[in-house]
Amino acid sequence: xxxxxxxxxxxxxxxxxxxxxxxxxxxxxxxxxxxxxxxxxxxxxxxxxxxxxxxxxxxxxxxxxxxxxxxxxxxxxxxxxxxxxxxxxxxxxxxxxxxxxxxxxxxxxxxxxxxxxxxxxxxxxxxxxxxxxxxxxxxxxxxxxxxxxxxxxxxxxxxxxxxxxxxxxxxxxxxxxxxxxxxxxxxxxxxxxxxxxxxxxxxxxxxxxxxxxxxxxxxxxxxxxxxxxxxxxxxxxxxxxxxxxxxxxxxxxxxxxxxxxxxxxxxxxxxxxxxxxxxxxxxxxxxxxxxxxxxxxxxxxxxxxxxxxxxxxxxxxxxxxxxxxxxxxxxxxxxxxxxxxxxxxxxxxxxxxxxxxxxxxxxxxxxxxxxxxxxxxxxxxxxxxx
Numbered sequence: 001x002x003x004x005x006x007x008x009x010x011x012x013x014x015x016x017x018x019x020x021x022x023x024x025x026x027x028x029x030x031x032x033x034x035x036x037x038x039x040x041x042x043x044x045x046x047x048x049x050x051x052x053x054x055x056x057x058x059x060x061x062x063x064x065x066x067x068x069x070x071x072x073x074x075x076x077x078x079x080x081x082x083x084x085x086x087x088x089x090x091x092x093x094x095x096x097x098x099x100x101x102x103x104x105x106x107x108x109x110x111x112x113x114x115x116x117x118x119x120x121x122x123x124x125x126x127x128x129x130x131x132x133x134x135x136x137x138x139x140x141x142x143x144x145x146x147x148x149x150x151x152x153x154x155x156x157x158x159x160x161x162x163x164x165x166x167x168x169x170x171x172x173x174x175x176x177x178x179x180x181x182x183x184x185x186x187x188x189x190x191x192x193x194x195x196x197x198x199x200x201x202x203x204x205x206x207x208x209x210x211x212x213x214x215x216x217x218x219x220x221x222x223x224x225x226x227x228x229x230x231x232x233x234x235x236x237x238x239x240x241x242x243x244x245x246x247x248x249x250x251x252x253x254x255x256x257x258x259x260x261x262x263x264x265x266x267x268x269x270x271x272x273x274x275x276x277x278x279x280x281x282x283x284x285x286x287x288x289x290x291x292x293x294x295x296x297x298x299x300x301x302x303x304x305x306x307x308x309x310x311x312x313x314x315x316x317x318x319x320x321x322x323x324x325x326x327x328x329x330x331x332x333x334x335x336x337x338x339x340x341x342x343x344x345x346x347x348x349x350x351x352x353x354x355x356x357x358x359x360x361x362x363x364x365x366x367x368x369x370x371x372x373x374x375x376x377x378x379x380x381x382x383x384x385x386x
């Protein structure tokens with residue numbers, strides 16, 4: 001097979017079809033119906049779940065056996081300056097071994113590999129020892145309000161449980177499948193407003209500068225050791241993401257200071273514990289403040305089990321090396337699936353160009369990724385029938 005020829009490479013062909021659709025979050029632009037058509041043809045029951053502006057797909061093959069789920073998203077981030085792209089972002093273009101276009105790596109290439117691998121597996125095993133599902137959303141790159149979290153709520157209501165889940169996020173670093181994400185840190189964002197009294201800089205005794213009052217507290221927050229991490233997670237980090245005060249004039253003491261900060265935290269500490277420690281530190285400095293929180297996601301970890309074993313074995317079979325298990329990086333929709341009790345891992349293409357101008361993916365890697373996904377399904381079949 002010539003993997004650079006879409007007519008000979010079904011993974012490349014489907015990836016290009018998906019990438020040609022301008023599904024900037026939360027738009028799906030016909031991607032999920034395209035996938036649904038392919039899956040329905042091999043016996044999947046399709047449910048399209050529309051929540052507000054977000055389209056979601058729950059597709060399931062079988063109904064009464066342990067359930068493996070492929071999870072992913074059809075939405076992509078905006079292109080950024082189109083003039084900086086050397087090919088049109090929604091015109092998939094092959095240059096050498098690379099496929100260029102928005103969504104190539106994050107994550108329409110993975111979606112194509114999932115579908116093709118499943119088609120091949122069902123052709124081999126029309127009645128497998130486990131059920132297979134696809135949980136696909138168009139709200140992963142956006143506010144994540146009406147996407148995977150709503151689908152999981154629906155499944156939980158009807159007691160439909162996922163046992164194993166592979167999220168196709170671009171997890172790989174230097175080469176395909178060198179890294180498998182078997183967990184993610186939690187993400188907690190704080191929006192802090194420190195209140196003072198606006199006044200003239202020449203009469204500071206008549207004003208109350210919230211920047212001056214908050215600075216020592218912010219410095220202590222930045223220097224605090226929140227935990228030491230563990231064997232799977234680095235130590236919790238605190239980062240100030242944005243800070244603003246004043247009107248822009250040089251002769252006005254500002255009346256309030258706004259600070260946005262974020263914790264990426266390990267399983268060694270809870271969101272509630274972090275919040276209480278922040279409150280205590282701010283109160284120590286006698287600040288007049290308001291603090292609002294957004295919990296973006298809880299930490300999760302699949303440190304062992306049949307899914308990790310099957311994924312590692314599949315990579316070893318196809319790639320000839322053992323992948324590393326890591327929990328670094330940002331969040332993913334796995335954070336909504338893991339709390340239901342599912343074993344969750346992430347495995348997808350290299351992440352070097354995701355969210356960038358001229359996003360691309362190796363066509364060879366996409367082709368091999370489908371082989372890894374197929375080997376994973378075969379491993380699960382073996383484990384359940386041995």
